[in-house]
Amino acid sequence: MKFLQERIVSEGRYLGGGILKVDSFMNHQIDSLLMRAVGVEFARRFKPLSPTKILTAESSGIAPALAAGIELEIPIIFARKHQPVTMAASAIRETTVSHTHGGRVELIIAPEYLTQKERILIIDDFLASAKTIMGLASLVRKTPATLVGIGAVIEKSFEGGRALLKVLDVPVESLVAIAEFRENEIIFL
Amino acid sequence: MKFLQERIVSEGRYLGGGILKVDSFMNHQIDSLLMRAVGVEFARRFKPLSPTKILTAESSGIAPALAAGIELEIPIIFARKHQPVTMAASAIRETTVSHTHGGRVELIIAPEYLTQKERILIIDDFLASAKTIMGLASLVRKTPATLVGIGAVIEKSFEGGRALLKVLDVPVESLVAIAEFRENEIIFL
Numbered sequence: 001m002k003f004l005q006e007r008i009v010s011e012g013r014y015l016g017g018g019i020l021k022v023d024s025f026m027n028h029q030i031d032s033l034l035m036r037a038v039g040v041e042f043a044r045r046f047k048p049l050s051p052t053k054i055l056t057a058e059s060s061g062i063a064p065a066l067a068a069g070i071e072l073e074i075p076i077i078f079a080r081k082h083q084p085v086t087m088a089a090s091a092i093r094e095t096t097v098s099h100t101h102g103g104r105v106e107l108i109i110a111p112e113y114l115t116q117k118e119r120i121l122i123i124d125d126f127l128a129s130a131k132t133i134m135g136l137a138s139l140v141r142k143t144p145a146t147l148v149g150i151g152a153v154i155e156k157s158f159e160g161g162r163a164l165l166k167v168l169d170v171p172v173e174s175l176v177a178i179a180e181f182r183e184n185e186i187i188f189l
Numbered sequence: 190m191k192f193l194q195e196r197i198v199s200e201g202r203y204l205g206g207g208i209l210k211v212d213s214f215m216n217h218q219i220d221s222l223l224m225r226a227v228g229v230e231f232a233r234r235f236k237p238l239s240p241t242k243i244l245t246a247e248s249s250g251i252a253p254a255l256a257a258g259i260e261l262e263i264p265i266i267f268a269r270k271h272q273p274v275t276m277a278a279s280a281i282r283e284t285t286v287s288h289t290h291g292g293r294v295e296l297i298i299a300p301e302y303l304t305q306k307e308r309i310l311i312i313d314d315f316l317a318s319a320k321t322i323m324g325l326a327s328l329v330r331k332t333p334a335t336l337v338g339i340g341a342v343i344e345k346s347f348e349g350g351r352a353l354l355k356v357l358d359v360p361v362e363s364l365v366a367i368a369e370f371r372e373n374e375i376i377f378l
Contacts, residue, residue, distance in 0.1 A: 021275040028276065029242075029266045029302045032258030053218075058248035059267065066252050067259075069221030077218045078248065085288075086210040087217065099274075113218045 001041060001175040005188055007034065008154070014181045018128065018159060019099060026125060026153065027060050038175060039067025042123060042151050045173050046072070049148045051121035053077060053114070055140065057107055057132050060125040064153050068123055076123075077114070079107040079136060092142050096135035099128070107135045114143035127152030127174050130161025137168050154178065157189055190230060190364040194377055196223065197343070203370045207317065207348060208288060215314060215342065216249050227364060228256025231312060231340050234362050235261070238337045240310035242266060242303070244329065246296055246321050249314040253342050257312055265312075266303070268296040268325060281331050285324035288317070296324045303332035316341030316363050319350025326357050343367065346378055 013021040025031040042064070054076040056065035062078050069076040083091060083106075091108050098105045114120065122136050133150055140147045147170055155162065155174030158181075165172050177189035202210040214220040231253070243265040245254035251267050258265040272280060272295075280297050287294045303309065311325050322339055329336045336359055344351065344363030347370075354361050366378035 015275065019274060023275055023299060024302070025264075027273075028269065028299055029264050030255060030258070031264050032255060033262060035255060036259050059251060059269075062248060062251045063255050066219060066221060066224060066255055069219070070225050070256075070259075073222055075214075075218050075220050080217065080248075084216075085208060086204065086212055110212060110217055113213070 003037070004034070004176050008176065009186060012186065014186065018156060020156070030063050035063050035067045038064050038153055039071045041175055042068035043071035046121055046149050046151060049121065049171065050119055051148055052117070052119045054121050054123050055079065055136055056123050057136060061123060064125055065123040077109060079109050079139065081105055081107065083108050092139060094135040094138045096131045098132065107139060109139050111143045114140065114145035116144035118145040119148045120145050121148060122150045125153050127155040127161050128159040130164045133161070134164060192226070193223070193365050197365065198375060201375065203375065207345060209345070209367070219252050224252050224256045227253050227342055228260045230364055231257035232260035235310055235338050235340060238310065238360065239308055240337050241306070241308045243310045243312050244268065244325055245312050246325060250312060253314055254312040266298060268298045268328065270294055270296065272297050281328060283324040283327045285320045287321065296328060298328050300332045303329065303334035305333035307334040308337045309334050310337055311339045314342050316344040316350050317348040319353045322350070323353060
């Protein structure tokens, strides 16, 4: 994913504290064609696992998940952070922590969409501390569905999230991995 | 958009109080291919207006906006409801009201992406009371960019939002419009 690396180099801004701002093409403004390419690449990597649904977290996960869902021709489900009135009392939840939103975040899903036959692929924008992804995986474990893989657009390897995911025993793919932020440089793996 | 109507009839659930639950294909689980078709239709209707960017609101607007953005080959911007640490202090905001989330909701954007040359198309999942869309239009007015059109996947005509949007003097398109909820029936316009 050379073009994604180039975009991070040219437009990403390191804010300190391990936080990379990619608001100009991924997290606030979204480059639709870049996101389509992200979806194509996720589909290429995960198609062999025959996922039947994608699970992500609102809001920044929705775009890469939908782009992958369109290519794989499977539905996506996004975990809600706040329970809307349309969601039944039977919703299941996990509590996690977000750096970029400061503090505890809830992940809430309606379990009716994760039945026994479903093979779930988790997709998110970042793999950093892996807290959100572990929260999503815990939600899947509370349902009869099977987790088959995990994909992130950008991995911040120095935060060690990938090691935490080992316990899940599924393939983990990131499209770009950042080893280190130096003063004026982003070092890719 | 016959297939969207059929989907609303077969899977939509009327919860009372004017609220339609479409969580199985649009607002929690998303049918990726349906959403791609929604994007194709928005692109067909709005291409003549030469929009350069799409503005929407998190979270439920992101999928239809991205689908349209991919077809129109233009970026999307989603207004945040909570300001993340990556967003600068110069962010601009509007306060609106959400039925489905119960109460006041903020819409926050970084104005740097709405410069004078941009022609903004607003896309959202629902056009009901039009409060969210009016909030998004107010954000555009606070920038040098030009609003050129408004699109919603599902319009609830009985809530009268379309009349409110007249003051904006731009084309308003909904893919499906619901005139009325009767006891066990959804009446389309």
